[in-house]
Amino acid sequence: xxxxxxxxxxxxxxxxxxxxxxxxxxxxxxxxxxxxxxxxxxxxxxxxxxxxxxxxxxxxxxxxxxxxxxxxxxxxxxxxxxxxxxxxxxxxxxxxxxxxxxxxxxxxxxxxxxxxxxxxxxxxxxxxxxxxxxxxxxxxxxxxxxxxxxxxxxxxxxxxxxxxxxxxxxxxxxxxxxxxxxxxxxxxxxxxxxxxxxxxxxxxxxxxxxxxxxxxxxxxxxxxxxxxxxxxxxxxxxxxxxxxxxxxxxxxxxxxxxxxxxxxxxxxxxxxxxxxxxxxxxxxxxxxxxxxxxxxxxxxxxxxxxxxxxxxxxxxxxxxxxxxxxxxxxxxxxxxxxxxxxxxxxxxxxxxxxxxxxxxxxxxxxxxxxxxxxxxxxxxxxxxxxxxxxxxxxxxxxxxxxxxxxxxxxxxxxxxxxxxxxxxxxxxxxxxxxxxxxxxxxxxxxxxxxxxxxxxxxxxxxxxxxxxxxxxxxxxxxxxxxxxxxxxxxxxxxxxxxxxxxx
Amino acid sequence: xxxxxxxxxxxxxxxxxxxxxxxxxxxxxxxxxxxxxxxxxxxxxxxxxxxxxxxxxxxxxxxxxxxxxxxxxxxxxxxxxxxxxxxxxxxxxxxxxxxxxxxxxxxxxxxxxxxxxxxxxxxxxxxxxxxxxxxxxxxxxxxxxxxxxxxxxxxxxxxxxxxxxxxxxxxxxxxxxxxxxxxxxxxxxxxxxxxxxxxxxxxxxxxxxxxxxxxxxxxxxxxxxxxxxxxxxxxxxxxxxxxxxxxxxxxxxxxxxxxxxxxxxxxxxxxxxxxxxxxxxxxxxxxxxxxxxxxxxxxxxxxxxxxxxxxxx
Numbered sequence: 001x002x003x004x005x006x007x008x009x010x011x012x013x014x015x016x017x018x019x020x021x022x023x024x025x026x027x028x029x030x031x032x033x034x035x036x037x038x039x040x041x042x043x044x045x046x047x048x049x050x051x052x053x054x055x056x057x058x059x060x061x062x063x064x065x066x067x068x069x070x071x072x073x074x075x076x077x078x079x080x081x082x083x084x085x086x087x088x089x090x091x092x093x094x095x096x097x098x099x100x101x102x103x104x105x106x107x108x109x110x111x112x113x114x115x116x117x118x119x120x121x122x123x124x125x126x127x128x129x130x131x132x133x134x135x136x137x138x139x140x141x142x143x144x145x146x147x148x149x150x151x152x153x154x155x156x157x158x159x160x161x162x163x164x165x166x167x168x169x170x171x172x173x174x175x176x177x178x179x180x181x182x183x184x185x186x187x188x189x190x191x192x193x194x195x196x197x198x199x200x201x202x203x204x205x206x207x208x209x210x211x212x213x214x215x216x217x218x219x220x221x222x223x224x225x226x227x228x229x230x231x232x233x234x235x236x237x238x239x240x241x242x243x244x245x246x247x248x249x250x251x252x253x254x255x256x257x258x259x260x261x262x263x264x265x266x267x268x269x270x271x272x273x274x275x276x277x278x279x280x281x282x283x284x285x286x287x288x289x290x291x292x293x294x295x296x297x298x299x300x301x302x303x304x305x306x307x308x309x310x311x312x313x314x315x316x317x318x319x320x321x322x323x324x325x326x327x328x329x330x331x332x333x334x335x336x337x338x339x340x341x342x343x344x345x346x347x348x349x350x351x352x353x354x355x356x357x358x359x360x361x362x363x364x365x366x367x368x369x370x371x372x373x374x375x376x377x378x379x380x381x382x383x384x385x386x387x388x389x390x391x392x393x394x395x396x397x398x399x400x401x402x403x404x405x406x407x408x409x410x411x412x413x414x415x416x417x418x419x420x421x422x423x424x425x426x427x428x429x430x431x432x433x434x435x436x437x438x439x440x441x442x443x444x445x446x447x448x449x450x451x452x453x454x455x456x457x458x459x460x461x462x463x464x465x466x467x468x469x470x471x472x473x474x475x476x477x478x479x480x481x482x483x484x485x486x487x488x489x490x491x492x493x494x495x496x497x498x499x500x501x502x503x
Numbered sequence: 504x505x506x507x508x509x510x511x512x513x514x515x516x517x518x519x520x521x522x523x524x525x526x527x528x529x530x531x532x533x534x535x536x537x538x539x540x541x542x543x544x545x546x547x548x549x550x551x552x553x554x555x556x557x558x559x560x561x562x563x564x565x566x567x568x569x570x571x572x573x574x575x576x577x578x579x580x581x582x583x584x585x586x587x588x589x590x591x592x593x594x595x596x597x598x599x600x601x602x603x604x605x606x607x608x609x610x611x612x613x614x615x616x617x618x619x620x621x622x623x624x625x626x627x628x629x630x631x632x633x634x635x636x637x638x639x640x641x642x643x644x645x646x647x648x649x650x651x652x653x654x655x656x657x658x659x660x661x662x663x664x665x666x667x668x669x670x671x672x673x674x675x676x677x678x679x680x681x682x683x684x685x686x687x688x689x690x691x692x693x694x695x696x697x698x699x700x701x702x703x704x705x706x707x708x709x710x711x712x713x714x715x716x717x718x719x720x721x722x723x724x725x726x727x728x729x730x731x732x733x734x735x736x737x738x739x740x741x742x743x744x745x746x747x748x749x750x751x752x753x754x755x756x757x758x759x760x761x762x763x764x765x766x767x768x769x770x771x772x773x774x775x776x777x778x779x780x781x782x783x784x785x786x787x788x789x790x791x792x793x794x795x796x797x798x799x800x801x802x803x804x805x806x807x808x809x810x811x812x813x814x815x816x
Contacts, residue, residue, distance in 0.1 A: 043541060043778075045584045051542055124549035127557070132547050180587065196586070196596060197766020198670060199583040222669060228652055229668055233764075236659040236667040361777075391535025391779045399539060 007221055028484065028500040033218040035238070036494060037230045038199070039245040041223045044180040045194060046126050047166035048121065049089060053411065053492045056166035057244060058200055058221050060493040063104075064169035064185035066147075067095055067114065068160060074413075074490030076164050080109065080186060081148075089155050091138075097146040102207050104190040107172050111142030116173040118150065133162040157441045157449045159455025163412055164493065188214035188497050190320060199223055202496075205278045213485070215500035231477075234260065240482055243494040246475040247364070248306040254477040265474035265488035266319035268413035271365060273467035274397075278427035281344075281352055282404060288464040290340035290352075292330035295372055300331075301470055304367045308473035314457035315416050317471045322453035325417040337379045348380065356383040357419055357443040359393040361421045362409065368469060369407040401425045409472055413491055416456055417441070419465065428465045511803075522792035523575070526785050527568055536560075537584045537779040551629045558584055572783065580786040585778040590786035593771065600670055601768040604759075605752035607687045609745060613696035619695075619704025620760060627707055635699065642696025649760035651689040658685060668763035686763045690756055694748060701744055705737040739809060746802045750795045 010045065042054040044224045047064065061069050067081040080101065086093030100108040120126045122134035137158045143149050152159065170186070171179045178184075183191050188210070189202040199222040204214055222239060224230045232251050234238045235257070246254070254262045275282035275291070282288055297311035310318055313326030346352040366387065373383040383405065388396065397403040403425075410418075420437040422429040436459060440452035460466075473487045483502040486495045538554050555561050559570070574581055578588035623635040659667035666682050673679050709715065710733050718728045757769025768787070775783040 035653065041774075044587065124547065125553050127550070127553055129542070130547065131550060195672070195766075196588075197600075197770070198672070222764070223766075224668065225770065226648075226761045226764070229655065229762050229764055232652065232655040232660055233667040233669075236655070236663065237667065238659070238667045390777055391537075391540050392533075394539045395534050395536050399536075501654070 027497070028215050029502065030215050030500070032501040033220060034216050034240050034482065034496065034499060035220045035222055036237045036241040036243050037224045037233065038165075038221045038243070039223075039225060039227070039230075039436070041197065045183045045191070045200065046171075046179045047169055049180045051129050051167075051290055056492040057494045059183060059185070059187075060166045060169070060465040060491065060495070062219070062494070062496050063183055063187045063191050063202060064166075064171065065187050066163055066165075066170055067169040068164045068214060070164045070491045070493075071462075072486045072488060072490070072495070074321070074488070075177060076160055078112075079113060080120065080170060084160075086160075087444070091152045091155065091172060093150045093152070093159070094143075095148045095150070097148065099146055099208060101209050103172050103184050103186055103187050104186045104205055104207075105172065109170075109186055110145045111148045112145075113170055113173045114277050115140050115142050116150045117168075117170045119169070120176070129167045130165075133158075133165065134485050145222075145373075155442050155444055155445075157443055158414060158417075164491070188360075189216075189219060193240045197223065210497075216496060219496055221494075234477060235478075237479075241476065241478040241485070241494075243476050243485075244474075244489075246477050248304075248308045248473075248475070251475045251477070252306060258479055261478050261480050261482070261488060263474070263476040263478070263485055264308065265476075265486075266310070266317060267411065267474045267489045268317045268320060268491070269409040269472035270315055270317060271309075271368060271407065271409050271469045272315070272473055273469060274403075274426055275466055276404055276425075276427055277465060278401070278429070279404060282356055284344050285464060286340045286344040287346075287352065289330065289335040289468075290344070290379070291376070291381075291467055293333045293337035293340065294381065294465050295375050295467060295469075296328075296332040297327060297469055300368060300371055300375075304364065304371050305470070305473070308475060309470040310473075312468045312471050313474075314461045314468055315419065315466070315467045316453075316457050317413075319471075319490055320414060322450040324454045324457050326461040330464070334379050341379065341381070348379075351382050353382045353384070356385050357393070357397055357403045357406040358385060358387045359397075359406070359408055360387050361390045365407045365409060372407070372467075372469075398425050401427050407469075411472075411492070415452070416460075419456075419460060425503075426465055428463070430459075430463065433459055473482050511800060513801070518671060519789060519792050520794055521740035523572075523785060523789050524568075527564075527571070527781075527790040530779070530781055530784060531564055533779070535779045537781065538723040540778045541585065571782070572785065575789065581782040582785075582791065583775070583780055583783040585774065585780045586767065590783050593783065594768070594786060594790050597768040597771045598753075600765055601753055601760075602755060604686055604690065604756055604765070604767060605749055607683065608690035608694060608752065608756075609749055611687055611691040612698055613745070615691070616702055620699045621706060621734075623699065623703040624706040624710065625725075627703075632703075636703065639696040639699040639755065643690050643700075645692070647689050647693055647756075648758050648762050650692055651685070651759055654685045654689060655693060655762070668765070670763075670765050684763060685755075686759050689759050689762075690752065694752075697748075698741070698744075701741060702737070705740050706733055709733045709737045735809065741804055741808065742809070743802060746798045750791070750798055753791060753794060 038054055040054050042052040044050050045055055046057060047055045047059060065079040067079060068076050069079040071077045080098055081095040082098045084093060084095045097111060103109055103275045118134060118137060118140045121128045122131055122137045124131040136152045136154055137150055138153045139151045141149050171184055175184060181194060188205055188208045190205040192201040192203050193201050199220055202219040203216050224233060227245060227247050227250060230242050235244055251262055254260045275288055277283060301307060301311060303308045311327035313329045316323050341352055355375055356369060370385060373385055376383050397406050418424050418438060419428050420434045436452060436456055440449050440456060443449035443452060476485065478485060481501055481503045484498040484500050519525055538551050542551055583590050583593055586593055619635055623632045626632040655667050658665040665685055670682050671678055715728060715733055718732050754769050754772050755768055760767040760769045772787055775787060
């Protein structure tokens with residue numbers, strides 16, 4: 001017989017046992033190799049040497065880290081800086097660095113590395129990517145070995161966000177050239193080798209500062225340029241994950257395979273039908289508005305993207321902060337589109353005609369473009385399709401603004417500022433927007449800044465600068481046993497820190 | 504003989520120079536800028552100018568052209584803009600995949616096409632001939648990306664016998680050949696189809712000639728007539744085609760390389776063009792031209808061996 005006390009002890013012991021068993025069952029298993037397919041081989045492996053997004057996908061937070069980083073939800077969290085004092089209104093930011101951190105080459109991480117990094121980053125002649133992100137930095141100094149003080153010329157709402165970008169990763173002081181092909185960082189994985197044309201190998205960095213992380217022993221990013229070959233390799237068990245570039249058709253295929261798992265999330269990519277606001281016919285806002293009314297975004301997403309993707313109405317993605325849903329700002333209304341076109345002087349006798357330039361390397365943007373042209377045809381608009389390859393698109397459309405209409409995905413996060421540049425290829429020249437953007441970026445109060453950000457989105461929609469079609473879906477496919485994969489892509493990153501084999 | 508050789512060598516050098524110059528001029532006409540393709544959409548003009556200067560692209564085309572020619576004359580093809588590696592190193596690495604792929608594919612194709620072509624020629628007009636030429640036509644029209652995917656699904660996904668793609672390098676001959684098997688079969692299929700038809704046609708033409716009738720009239724066995732008398736003459740155009748095919752395969756395998764994820768020369772050409780990687784494109788054109796010139800020389804000398812009537816005295 002048990003006494004009451006014995007019973008109590010027994011129940012407690014049982015509870016402990018259950019907790020232990022349950023806990024173990026849910027514990028992330030250590031070890032193993034993960035093979036991840038990558039669509040294109042980047043030119044270098046340092047995100048501060050080239051803006052190729054494949055670099056950030058492989059390196060960001062896996063191998064290379066900055067003072068702060070973006071997490072899966074798009075929040076800015078500590079990385080090499082443990083904490084910081086500063087606010088959007090501040091001109092002085094103080095970063096307290098994490099102590100005891102070592103680079104993969106054994107060197108200790110100190111304030112000197114940070115000072116070197118950002119002095120280089122803000123120098124436009126240094127070859128560092130996007131020096132504009134760091135333009136407002138007036139000075140940077142090491143107060144002691146683990147404290148860095150950055151002084152700004154003027155308040156910058158995006159300062160901390162820019163420090164979380166892939167461009168802002170920090171390597172050992174003075175290491176620039178070697179960093180391009182043999183990156184050394186402080187992340188959970190150490191770079192092992194880059195076999196040209198084949199892939200990139202990483203292995204677990206035992207000296208990583210977050211205890212217990214990462215779970216995987218080895219990672220192999222394999223370059224597989226053909227999406228169909230990627231699916232075949234996944235099904236054959238030659239790779240474990242297709243981390244990006246999964247087509248909607250293949251996504252459906254993955255959904256039906258019980259060995260595989262489909263991840264559907266958000267990206268920061270706005271698929272944008274760009275219109276040249278400085279040239280006929282799109283220098284007339286009535287024509288630009290007519291285009292908005294002539295297109296049914298939901299139907300496009302259903303028809304071309306098989307339902308994957310979210311309609312948007314301005315240049316911001318639903319996953320980003322201070323987002324306003326303006327996808328319904330212009331209703332789908334062909335009659336209204338016709339009326340607006342008539343008002344602008346176009347009709348049956350004088351139909352609206354223009355060239356619609358599509359970029360060859362992006363099949364889904366191209367198909368969306370073709371579908372949009374068909375919808376425009378229904379309201380009497382004749383869009384002549386023209387396909388150009390990438391380098392031509394970049395020099396003719398993007399740099400020269402020598403085009404009428406085009407379609408492309410804008411994948412940079414938090415990039416509404418491009419509309420404040422009148423020579424950007426949309427050629428949108430609005431003092432009102434520039435004033436409003438200045439109010440946003442220089443605003444000391446985050447709440448007011450957020451309101452300005454919403455106003456910016458509304459202003460773009462009102463002016464119908466472009467036709468924003470949708471936010472690209474994040475589609476990834478992996479073996480069922482792969483756990484801990486990022487659901488969303490708030491920044492390009494195939495983040496492996498917490499990925500493990502659940503078997 | 505020596506005078507002839509010297510002449511051929513000078514001719515080869517002229518051809519190479521012409522090919523390189525044409526490649527340089529063609530690239531001036533195409534729109535696009537390597538700096539933009541490297542720095543991407545959001546790069547600042549300052550960064551672009553700095554990179555342009557660093558790459559020497561701020562100089563005028565004639566200066567760049569002469570600079571490049573001088574470099575090439577010293578045996579240096581320069582550095583790739585996109586890969587930031589010596590062009591010779593890049594091409595060498597890719598050739599270590601593409602050369603075996605092209606060679607093995609042609610070998611397999613010839614091994615298959617020779618008996619089939621001869622069989623078809625001997626049975627000309629009959630059911631077997633129709634069947635073989637029909638199959639060859641099918642082999643020609645099937646696109647290689649489709650055949651490749653089909654083979655991957657069959658042998659890698661369903662049967663699990665072979666890898667679905669990729670290339671682990673030559674550290675293990677067995678593993679490397681294992682990875683090349685499906686790509687070789689895919690490339691060989693189209694080539695074998697073409698060669699079968701070539702061999703059949705060439706052999707039929709020869710078999711209709713007088714000396715064959717004489718040989719047959721002498722009472723020689725049909726096998727002796729076909730393989731000893733007819734094949735020797737039928738081989739000349741086939742050798743020519745094989746030489747050209749080989750040169751073509753060095754870049755024409757791009758589709759198969761993409762499907763199987765092989766780091767070959769074809770994909771390198773494509774990437775180089777997309778990135779407007781001038782030194783790399785020019786380097787590849789030069790190397791390919793050198794291959795074709797060399798193969799031509801070899802075929803010319805092979806003619807002497809095959810046909811004693813040809814001489815370069």
